[in-house]
Amino acid sequence: MIVRLIERTAVLLVSLAVSSVLVFAFMAVLPGDPARVALGVNASDQTVAELRRQFGLDRPLPTQYVDWLGGLLRGDFGTSYVSKAAIGPQVFDRLQVTLWLVVAGMVIALLVAAPAGTVMAARHRKVSGLALSAVSQLGVAVPAFLAGILLIMLFAVKLGWLPANGWTPPAQDPAMFLKQLILPALSLGLVQGAVLTRYVRSAVLDVLREDYLRTARAKGLRPFPALWRHGIRNAAVPVVTVLGLQLATLLIGAVVVERVFVIPGLGSLLLDGVSNRDLLLVQDVVMVLVVAVLVVNFVVDLLYVALDPRLRVGSR
Amino acid sequence: MKSYARAVALVASAALLVLTACSAGSSTTPGSSPGASQSLSIGLVAEPASLDFTTTDGAAIPQALLGNVYETLVKQDDSGKIVPSLAKSWTTSPDRKTYTFDLVDNAKFTNDKPFTAADAVFSINRVKTAWTISLKSAMDVVQEAKALSPTQLQVTLSKPSNDWLFRMTTRIGAMFSESGVSALATDPIGTGPFKFSKWNRGDSIVLQRNDNYWGSKPFFNQITLKYFKDPTALNNALLTGTINVIGAVQAPEALKQFTSNSKYQVIEGTTNGEVLLSFNNSKPVFSDIRTRQAIRQAIDHKALLDTCFAGRGKLIGSMVPPTDPWYEDLTGIDPYDPAKAKSLLQASGAAGKTLRLRLPTLPYATSCGQVVKSQLEQVGLKVQIDQLEFPAAWLTTVFKNADYDMSIIAHVEPRDLGAVFKPTYYTRYDDPTLQQDLAAADAGDEAAQVDNMKKAARRISEQAAADWLFLLPNLIVADKNVTGLPQNAITESFDLSRLARS
Numbered sequence: 179m180i181v182r183l184i185e186r187t188a189v190l191l192v193s194l195a196v197s198s199v200l201v202f203a204f205m206a207v208l209p210g211d212p213a214r215v216a217l218g219v220n221a222s223d224q225t226v227a228e229l230r231r232q233f234g235l236d237r238p239l240p241t242q243y244v245d246w247l248g249g250l251l252r253g254d255f256g257t258s259y260v261s262k263a264a265i266g267p268q269v270f271d272r273l274q275v276t277l278w279l280v281v282a283g284m285v286i287a288l289l290v291a292a293p294a295g296t297v298m299a300a301r302h303r304k305v306s307g308l309a310l311s312a313v314s315q316l317g318v319a320v321p322a323f324l325a326g327i328l329l330i331m332l333f334a335v336k337l338g339w340l341p342a343n344g345w346t347p348p349a350q351d352p353a354m355f356l357k358q359l360i361l362p363a364l365s366l367g368l369v370q371g372a373v374l375t376r377y378v379r380s381a382v383l384d385v386l387r388e389d390y391l392r393t394a395r396a397k398g399l400r401p402f403p404a405l406w407r408h409g410i411r412n413a414a415v416p417v418v419t420v421l422g423l424q425l426a427t428l429l430i431g432a433v434v435v436e437r438v439f440v441i442p443g444l445g446s447l448l449l450d451g452v453s454n455r456d457l458l459l460v461q462d463v464v465m466v467l468v469v470a471v472l473v474v475n476f477v478v479d480l481l482y483v484a485l486d487p488r489l490r491v492g493s494r
Numbered sequence: 495m496k497s498y499a500r501a502v503a504l505v506a507s508a509a510l511l512v513l514t515a516c517s518a519g520s521s522t523t524p525g526s527s528p529g530a531s532q533s534l535s536i537g538l539v540a541e542p543a544s545l546d547f548t549t550t551d552g553a554a555i556p557q558a559l560l561g562n563v564y565e566t567l568v569k570q571d572d573s574g575k576i577v578p579s580l581a582k583s584w585t586t587s588p589d590r591k592t593y594t595f596d597l598v599d600n601a602k603f604t605n606d607k608p609f610t611a612a613d614a615v616f617s618i619n620r621v622k623t624a625w626t627i628s629l630k631s632a633m634d635v636v637q638e639a640k641a642l643s644p645t646q647l648q649v650t651l652s653k654p655s656n657d658w659l660f661r662m663t664t665r666i667g668a669m670f671s672e673s674g675v676s677a678l679a680t681d682p683i684g685t686g687p688f689k690f691s692k693w694n695r696g697d698s699i700v701l702q703r704n705d706n707y708w709g710s711k712p713f714f715n716q717i718t719l720k721y722f723k724d725p726t727a728l729n730n731a732l733l734t735g736t737i738n739v740i741g742a743v744q745a746p747e748a749l750k751q752f753t754s755n756s757k758y759q760v761i762e763g764t765t766n767g768e769v770l771l772s773f774n775n776s777k778p779v780f781s782d783i784r785t786r787q788a789i790r791q792a793i794d795h796k797a798l799l800d801t802c803f804a805g806r807g808k809l810i811g812s813m814v815p816p817t818d819p820w821y822e823d824l825t826g827i828d829p830y831d832p833a834k835a836k837s838l839l840q841a842s843g844a845a846g847k848t849l850r851l852r853l854p855t856l857p858y859a860t861s862c863g864q865v866v867k868s869q870l871e872q873v874g875l876k877v878q879i880d881q882l883e884f885p886a887a888w889l890t891t892v893f894k895n896a897d898y899d900m901s902i903i904a905h906v907e908p909r910d911l912g913a914v915f916k917p918t919y920y921t922r923y924d925d926p927t928l929q930q931d932l933a934a935a936d937a938g939d940e941a942a943q944v945d946n947m948k949k950a951a952r953r954i955s956e957q958a959a960a961d962w963l964f965l966l967p968n969l970i971v972a973d974k975n976v977t978g979l980p981q982n983a984i985t986e987s988f989d990l991s992r993l994a995r996s
Contacts, residue, residue, distance in 0.1 A: 342733070
């Protein structure tokens with residue numbers, strides 16, 4: 179048990195270290211000079227060189243890397259090349275926005291997938307099960323941004339029920355916040371829900387074929403109560419794995435959905451940073467995303483053990 | 495073991511709680527604020543990267559702040575004429591080197607300091623010392639600026655220059671307070687009809703009416719400039735009432751949904767944005783004028799404009815928009831004639847050669863690039879299209895290193911003929927005759943300026959220094975009751991002070 183925890187923690191730390199190097203190296207080879215982008219089209223080479231020196235871009239790469247990482251560990255995200263503002267507060271401001279989206283998307287995905295997947299599995303030979311299956315297949319094929327555009331067309335432009343885009347912090351106007359959250363959360367959640375439904379279905383199907391479930395039925399339990407009491411926890415193990423992976427997909431999906439819905443989240447910060455060659459900001463945001471994904475996977479690893487006692491025995 | 499499961503479950507639910515308990519960012523929805531009847535929301539495309547246009551280039555910052563938060567001594571009116579602003583009047587010495595400005599005596603900065611000639615001297619000198627953007631070179635010609643009295647300013651130039659006074663209408667001429675430049679990137683302080691209120695990064699900039707403004711006060715007490723990366727999202731925001739005005743339409747093919755709806759007005763005028771098919775004149779293939787002329791004659795500009803900008807915009811034959819005093823219709827030079835283009839290419843030996851058309855990743859450049867490629871291939875050239883990410887990759891490759899044969903980009907700066915066609919610019923256009931015309935225009939009186947600029951414009955067109963695909967239109971869509979919107983966008987600023995609601 180403890181061994182597994184130590185082992186997982188070690189893997190997490192090594193992954194973090196390696197990804198920080200990769201993120202830094204990738205930014206370093208990106209074409210385009212941040213100083214020149216900041217100074218604009220007619221800047222002389224001399225002013226560009228001066229600004230590069232100011233940014234510290236003229237130092238050797240290893241020095242820049244160590245400084246950057248040291249800053250991150252101290253909680254200092256540095257100062258933006260472009261806006262000259264501290265990056266840390268910007269990143270956390272935007273992260274809060276994106277987290278709302280991701281969490282709301284995830285909740286919707288689960289609300290869709292758990293019942294739909296279970297019904298599909300229980301009725302997998304019947305017409306209703308097959309029909310649900312076809313619908314979820316369609317959902318898998320639609321990218322989140324397209325779902326977003328279609329939802330806007332229908333509910334905002336055509337029917338006028340919900341705002342087409344924008345963002346209001348919940349503290350400022352909770353009603354407006356919810357109204358503006360619905361469409362982007364749906365575009366993320368429905369698509370992820372469709373993917374998740376497929377996994378729930380196959381996990382439940384596997385469980386349905388198990389001996390212990392047949393025994394439960396033989397004792398006289400009806401199919402759904404039998405599944406509920408004896409099957410759900412077993413079926414949850416593979417689904418939780420997928421949930422972890424999907425959280426990463428949701429974060430990435432949010433980047434695109436934020437653009438479609440004009441939401442000032444981490445995704446739009448990242449895209450602006452890339453196009454302005456605000457490299458330090460991009461580095462920081464990517465690193466925050468990487469940390470988020472790795473930590474989620476770490477938690478998922480631990481959750482397995484909590485859900486499936488057999489894994490605990492095995493790891494001893 | 496049970497306790498482990500419980501602990502993990504606890505951690506997981508705690509994490510979820512933290513996630514949901516986070517209060518979200520810091521942006522607002524326009525229209526939901528108090529006094530909504532007196533506020534207006536304008537949708538724009540490019541969000542500024544900083545609020546400091548002295549060190550960050552780009553059109554977005556002056557668009558939002560110049561004329562609204564910052565003012566200049568002189569400004570351009572709708573017809574392009576230079577008219578008074580913070581300077582009530584001015585005189586020019588007979589040798590055209592000394593300008594004396596009489597300043598208004600009741601202007602005040604938003605930090606409560608009065609505007610005086612000392613601030614003007616400070617602002618002019620600061621361009622040379624503290625500004626980093628390349629446009630600052632417009633101030634190089636100033637030899638000395640001094641305050642004769644609190645309301646009188648004298649500026650001496652090292653040589654006569656018409657261009658200097660014109661540049662004083664642009665951001666270069668913005669007047670700053672000596673005690674108000676400590677945080678330009680986040681807290682701009684000027685004398686204008688609006689004061690900066692709030693910047694929700696990634697979303698909007700909010701301006702408040704300056705109730706101490708020395709001139710006539712604006713109608714709206716709050717104007718929100720809301721930024722959209724995606725043209726469809728911008729259109730939807732107007733359709734659903736989130737914004738009242740689309741300041742610059744990006745996708746003209748989507749205009750139909752507004753022209754057919756009586757709730758909206760569509761304004762179409764001109765800009766300073768010449769869309770150039772630029773040639774790298776330092777490449778041997780372009781050293782023969784016949785090749786350059788052939789390319790111009792191979793392009794059917796009308797068809798191109800219809801295809802890549804839905805027919806909106808104006809055809810121009812040189813680097814001058816119709817709002818400049820020296821505009822002439824030069825579209826007759828090198829008219830569309832594919833047969834002649836073919837024979838010119840044969841004669842110059844360029845037929846069959848491959849040219850690299852390196853495009854910035856901008857919608858108009860991408861779609862126009864396809865048309866240019868197909869039209870040039872019809873007359874016997876081969877065209878290889880590369881897409882370069884804009885701005886960063888395009889700036890480095892094409893603009894700085896001139897590693898290209900042809901490119902397509904809109905030059906949106908006002909009166910930029912001289913800046914674009916010179917040997918050190920990415921066009922690599924080396925033409926002493928043109929330089930003579932430009933120098934004569936800068937030094938002469940008003941009539942001489944117009945004459946010589948006409949000569950210069952004709953010269954680059956006849957020399958086929960580039961091809962002018964079209965002039966970007968000023969396209970604005972707004973709620974029907976919004977008044978005071980500019981017909982033409984010929985200055986760097988979006989003038990908010992004249993907007994009202996009928």
